[in-house]
Amino acid sequence: MDFINGLLQFKWLYKLVELLVENVFNISMTTRLGSSIHFFIYDTIKIVILLGIMIFLISYIRSYFPPERTKKILSKFDGIKGNIMASLMGIVTPFCSCSSVPIFIGFVEAGVPLGLTFSFLITSPIVNEAAFAILLASFGWKLAFLYVITGVIVGVVGGIIIGKLKLENEVEEYVYQMQVGESEVEKLNRKERINFALENVKEIVGRIWIYLLIGIGIGAVIHGWAPAPVLAKYAGPDNPLAVFVAVILGIPLYSNALGTIPIAEALINKGVGIGTAMAFMMATTALSLPEMILLRKVIKPKLIAYFVAITGVAIILVGYLFNAVAHLLI
Amino acid sequence: MVIKVLGSGCSNCKKLEKNTKEAVKELGLDAKVEKVEDIKDIMGFGVMKTPALVVDEKVVLKGRVAKTDEIVTILKNS
Numbered sequence: 216m217d218f219i220n221g222l223l224q225f226k227w228l229y230k231l232v233e234l235l236v237e238n239v240f241n242i243s244m245t246t247r248l249g250s251s252i253h254f255f256i257y258d259t260i261k262i263v264i265l266l267g268i269m270i271f272l273i274s275y276i277r278s279y280f281p282p283e284r285t286k287k288i289l290s291k292f293d294g295i296k297g298n299i300m301a302s303l304m305g306i307v308t309p310f311c312s313c314s315s316v317p318i319f320i321g322f323v324e325a326g327v328p329l330g331l332t333f334s335f336l337i338t339s340p341i342v343n344e345a346a347f348a349i350l351l352a353s354f355g356w357k358l359a360f361l362y363v364i365t366g367v368i369v370g371v372v373g374g375i376i377i378g379k380l381k382l383e384n385e386v387e388e389y390v391y392q393m394q395v396g397e398s399e400v401e402k403l404n405r406k407e408r409i410n411f412a413l414e415n416v417k418e419i420v421g422r423i424w425i426y427l428l429i430g431i432g433i434g435a436v437i438h439g440w441a442p443a444p445v446l447a448k449y450a451g452p453d454n455p456l457a458v459f460v461a462v463i464l465g466i467p468l469y470s471n472a473l474g475t476i477p478i479a480e481a482l483i484n485k486g487v488g489i490g491t492a493m494a495f496m497m498a499t500t501a502l503s504l505p506e507m508i509l510l511r512k513v514i515k516p517k518l519i520a521y522f523v524a525i526t527g528v529a530i531i532l533v534g535y536l537f538n539a540v541a542h543l544l545i
Numbered sequence: 546m547v548i549k550v551l552g553s554g555c556s557n558c559k560k561l562e563k564n565t566k567e568a569v570k571e572l573g574l575d576a577k578v579e580k581v582e583d584i585k586d587i588m589g590f591g592v593m594k595t596p597a598l599v600v601d602e603k604v605v606l607k608g609r610v611a612k613t614d615e616i617v618t619i620l621k622n623s
Contacts, residue, residue: 317592396590
C-alpha cells in the first residue's frame with residue numbers, strides 16, 4: 216500500500232526531475248530558472264501519465280453505458296431521486312458537446328422530465344475524465360473526488376430548480392413532434408471496449424495537449440517569477456470578487472481550457488484561492504459558449520438563460536464554499 | 546449498397562467517414578457513402594450519440610469511431 220501511495224504521489228518523479236535539473240542541466244533548484252524548469256518537466260510528465268490512465272479507465276466503464284441505456288433507466292425515475300440518478304448517469308455516460316442535442320431530444324422523447332435532463336446536462340460536462348485527471352495531477356485525490364461530488368450536487372440542484380420552474384414550453388416545439396427510431400444497443404466485446412477507450416485517450420489528448428503545454432509553460436513562469444503577495448491580494452480567498460470574475464471568464468472558454476489548470480496550480484501555490492480555481496474549471500466545462508449555441512437548436516433563449524444563470528450561481532457558491540474550507544483540503 | 550455516415554460535423558464524424566471510404570475502396574465495393582448531418586434524420590435512426598454508420602438503412606455502428614479494418618468486417622457481413 217505504501218508503495219502504491221508513493222507511486223501515486225509521484226515523489227519518485229519529483230526526485231527524478233530534480234536530479235535531471237540539478238545534475239544534467241546544472242541549474243540549482245533554488246534559482247527561479249531551476250524551479251520553473253522543474254515545474255514544467257515534472258508537471259508535463261505527471262499530467263500525461265494520469266490523463267492516459269484516467270481517460271482509459273473511465274472510457275472503458277463508459278462503454279457499458281451508451282445513452283440509449285441511460286435514457287431507458289432515467290425514464291423510470293422522477294423527483295429528487297431522479298435528479299440524483301440523472302447526475303450520476305451524467306458521469307458514466309459518454310458525452311461530448313456535439314452529442315448534447317441528440318441526447319436532449321432522445322431524453323425528451325423517452326419522457327424523461329426536463330429537470331432530470333438538465334441534471335444530466337449540467338453534471339456530464341463538469342465531471343469529465345480530463346478534468347478529473349488534471350485535478351488529480353495538480354491537487355491530489357481529496358480535491359479530485361470533492362470536485363466530482365460537487366459536480367453532482369450542482370447538477371442535482373440546478374435540475375431540481377429548472378424542473379420546478381415548469382419550463383416545458385421553452386423547448387422548441389419540433390422536439391416534441393420528433394419521431395425517434397429504434398435501434399439496438401450494440402454489444403461490444405472486450406477488444407472493442409479497449410479500442411473505444413484507447414481511441415478516447417488519443418482523441419482527448421490530441422485535442423488538449425497543446426493547451427496543456429501552454430498552460431504548464433505559463434504555470435512554470437508563474438511558479439518561478441510571480442510575486443505571491445500581489446496575487447494573494449487580488450485573487451486570494453479573501454477577495455470576494457475573485458470567484459465571480461473567474462466564473463465570468465470561464466464561460467466563453469471551451470473545455471480545451473482545461474489546459475489552464477496547471478496555471479491554477481501555480482497560482483494557488485502563490486496564494487490564489489482554491490475555490491476560485493475550481494469555480495473557473497467548472498465554468499469552462501459546464502457553461503461553454505459552443506454548447507449553448509448547439510442547445511439553442513432545441514431550447515428557446517429563455518431556458519438557456521435560466522440554465523446559465525442557475526448553473527452559474529451554483530458554481531459561484533461552490534467557489535466560495537471551497538475557499539472557505541480550503542485550509543482543510545490541502 | 547448505400548452507406549450513410551451520421552454526424553453533425555464534429556471531428557469524430559469526419560474520421561469515421563474517412564475510414565468508411567477507405568474500407569469501401571479496400572473491398573472494391575460499388576457503394577455510395579453519404580453524409581447525413583440533419584439532426585432529424587439522425588434521430589430517425591434512433592441514434593443518440595454520433596458518429597454512426599448505417600448500411601442499407603440499418604444502423605451497424607454508433608457512438609464511436611471504428612478503424613478501417615473493423616468497418617471492412619462490418620461491410621463484409623452486411
